[in-house]
Structures are given as C-alpha cells and as structure tokens.
Amino acid sequence: MEIDFLLIGHGLAGTALAYRLKQAGKKIRVIDQPEANNSSRIAAGLFNPVTGRKMVKTWKADALFPVIVPFYKELERITGSKFLTEKAIYRPFLSIEEQNEWMGHSADPDFEVYLKQIYSESQSEFLRDPFGGVMLRNSGWLNIRNLLDAMSSYFEEELILEKFDESLFSREDACWSYKDLKAKAVVYCNGLGAMNSRFFSFLPFAPVKGEILEVKQKFTPDYIVNRGVFRVHLGKGIHRVGSTYTKHDLDVGVTNAAQTEILEKLTDLVRLPVEEIISHKTGIRPATRDRKPFLGKHPTEEGVYIFNGFGAKGVSLIPYFSGIMATHLLNEKAIDSEVGIARYFNYI
Structure with a gap:
C-alpha cells in the first residue's frame, strides 16, 4: 500500500x-x-498563559494561545466528543511585592488578553492566599x-x-x-x-518524570487553582493535583516521596484535608x-x-x-x- x-x-x-x-x-x-x-x-492537560515560579508569560504565548481553543474545538466537532474545558486559572500571590508587580501588568497591553482580574484580598476562606492573586483567562484543561x-x-x-x-x-x-x-x-x-x-x-532529549494524584477534597470553585501545584476539579469532589518534576529518578513507577510532596504543597494551597487518594499516576515526559x-x-x-x-x-x-x-x-x-x-x- x-x-x-x-x-x-x-x-x-x-x-x-x-x-x-x-x-x-x-x-x-x-x-x-x-x-x-x-x-x-x-498528563495534566493544562493550558496556562502564565507559568513558573516567577509567574511570567509563557514562551511564544501570543502565537500559541489564539490557536489552542479553536483547534481543540474543531477536533470536538469532527469527533462529536467533549474533551476541552475552558476555565479561568487563579494564581495566588506570595507577597505584597508580587501583588504590586501584577497591578502594574494590568495596564500592560501585552498582558491584557490573559488577565481576567487581579485581587488584593483572599478569594476564599479555604485558600491560603492572604495577598490575593491573579485570575487568568484564555486558559483551561484538556482531557487528553x-x-x-x-x-x-x-x-x-x-x-x-x-x-x-x-x-x-x-x-x-x-x-x-x-x-x-x-x-x-x-x-x-x-x-x-x-x-x-x-x-x-x-x-538532546532530557526526560522528565512527573507524578500526579487524583484526590477527594471539598471546595469546588469555578476556577483552577495553580501555585506550587495545580488543582483541577474533575467533578463529584474529585480533583487532579500535581505535578512533580524530576530528571533523576526516571523509573516508571510511582513513589511515596512524590505523593508526600504533592500533598504537602496542596496543604500550602488549600486549608481543607484530603478525604481520599483516588489514584496516583506517573509518566516520563519527552522534554528537551x-x-x-x-x-x-x-x-x-x-x-x-x-x-x-x-x-x-x-x-x-x-x-x-x-x-x-x-x-x-x-x-x-x-x-x-x-x-x-x-x-x-x-x-x-
């Protein structure tokens, strides 16, 4: 053939x-x-225009993000399936200085298309966000x-x-x-x-191992929370949380250390206890x-x-x-x- x-x-x-x-x-x-x-x-499936510990606009965002939603919606149309969720991402500030920096970004036309709102106060009694945070748009997650x-x-x-x-x-x-x-x-x-x-x-591939959890936990806001870990509500009180990042342990199995790390970072983000760990998965990303x-x-x-x-x-x-x-x-x-x-x- x-x-x-x-x-x-x-x-x-x-x-x-x-x-x-x-x-x-x-x-x-x-x-x-x-x-x-x-x-x-x-994979977690997030698309997020502001990433990293320093919360910077992701590489080539202005070229990438206008294509994301139309492309996946086209695949939904031709398959008759649903796998794209457009959802705001809330990123708490870690300091007053960071809050002030993002207040400055609010007047920057380079950021305007990605900023939904900037908050100077906590957005929930269940979140550890005393300095408020930035709510991003043109974001969401894909059920890959x-x-x-x-x-x-x-x-x-x-x-x-x-x-x-x-x-x-x-x-x-x-x-x-x-x-x-x-x-x-x-x-x-x-x-x-x-x-x-x-x-x-x-x-020069540089494989990276990542682990994610699915956990049962109360507090189901209508946005994704992302700082230290991401937290995506999947429905019925179940959230996908992660992920870890290591270049050293590339064994395909899950680890207790990664589970502990994710749960500790989740505790730093959400005040409520985890009621149950539903699943723990791992994958090796083809990074460069x-x-x-x-x-x-x-x-x-x-x-x-x-x-x-x-x-x-x-x-x-x-x-x-x-x-x-x-x-x-x-x-x-x-x-x-x-x-x-x-x-x-x-x-x-």
Whole structure:
C-alpha cells in the first residue's frame, strides 16, 4: 500500500499532525504503541498563559494561545466528543511585592488578553492566599485521554495498533518501506521512543518524570487553582493535583516521596484535608535540553522527519506547531531555527 506519510506515535503530537495532514488530503497511517509509556494519556492537560515560579508569560504565548481553543474545538466537532474545558486559572500571590508587580501588568497591553482580574484580598476562606492573586483567562484543561480515544475512532483504518519495529524500516526507491506500507515520508512523533531511533538518537532529549494524584477534597470553585501545584476539579469532589518534576529518578513507577510532596504543597494551597487518594499516576515526559520542541527533517536521510519533544506544555504547544510542521511537510517551508532540529546538527 502506498501512502504519503507514516507517523510513528499516537500521542497528542502524532494525533494533531495526522489530523492536519489528513485534512490536507494526504494518505496517512499512524502506528500506535499501546504498551509504551504514553505521557500524553496521564498528563495534566493544562493550558496556562502564565507559568513558573516567577509567574511570567509563557514562551511564544501570543502565537500559541489564539490557536489552542479553536483547534481543540474543531477536533470536538469532527469527533462529536467533549474533551476541552475552558476555565479561568487563579494564581495566588506570595507577597505584597508580587501583588504590586501584577497591578502594574494590568495596564500592560501585552498582558491584557490573559488577565481576567487581579485581587488584593483572599478569594476564599479555604485558600491560603492572604495577598490575593491573579485570575487568568484564555486558559483551561484538556482531557487528553478522551481526545485520543475519540481520534482513534476518527482515524479508523488509518490507525495501526502495534509496536513499531525500526529494524523492518528500509529505503526502497523513493519510498520508505515498512511491512506492507510504502511511505513517501515518515515522521517520528513517538516521544522518548525517538531517543532509541537510529535517525534521531543525536538529539538532546532530557526526560522528565512527573507524578500526579487524583484526590477527594471539598471546595469546588469555578476556577483552577495553580501555585506550587495545580488543582483541577474533575467533578463529584474529585480533583487532579500535581505535578512533580524530576530528571533523576526516571523509573516508571510511582513513589511515596512524590505523593508526600504533592500533598504537602496542596496543604500550602488549600486549608481543607484530603478525604481520599483516588489514584496516583506517573509518566516520563519527552522534554528537551533547551525546553524547545524538535521539528524538522533529518540532515541526510531523505523523507525522515521528527515532531517531538513537547515536554509538559504539549497541550499549549502542539496546536500551533502542528500547523507549522504540516506546512513544512506539505510545502517545504523553513522551520524557525528556535525549534528546528538544525540547531543540533553539529552533534552528529
């Protein structure tokens, strides 16, 4: 069978890019690796325009955020499923100085589109926010598991449920041959699996382990709380809380240390006790050394590409960059050097 594109990996990155290529009329196949550690399926799913301990506008926010909601709503429309929740994010201030700094941001047109309101007083007796906080808009969360399940049905016969065996992958004439497929191009969207590829092992992945909890706890505001940990209400008094971040312990199992860390940070944020721990999950994120994703064509192998390395911010990054990558694949448009893998060709 002759196809245009073979995509390796059916996480959020592979799904988004496959959708854009299919919409462009291209014949595709997507190989899913169901037993692999799939960081997409356990990810928190937040999209948040202000991030980090210093509460700064996230990298490329003005390009990324206008695309996020329309893209996921389009996927909801074509699948008939619901997985996007637009929700304000409340970030408490840690000091008067921080409060004053954000009062200044309120007059800054660069921040206007992301600021819903700034508060100088606590917003709930259940929160530890004596200095108030900032309420953000253009934010929310994505149920990635529901999205991937819905898109699996959408792709139907285009989705191949099996482990990808790169040893069966060879160049024949102007195509790449894999079992009964002949593809004009192949795109590695398989997260950390690309680290072991003969094509992309030179790229400086920097895997990061993250753990999250789902807990039962009272206090269900109509916003996400995010400082130290995020707290997202899933319904029926159950909240997703997390996450940890470590580059050292990359074992796939959950840890007591991470559970303790999350619960302690939750206590610093919410005054109420946790009634029950519903679940504890972990995943290894395909982060990169410079925290920028990997997009582009292999320097010597014709028709071999990568779309990968989105780390913890995949929900925010992938709608925009899947459009950039699709344009590159379809029209050979150059990729910005900030995310193009050419920045690492000296490592080969």
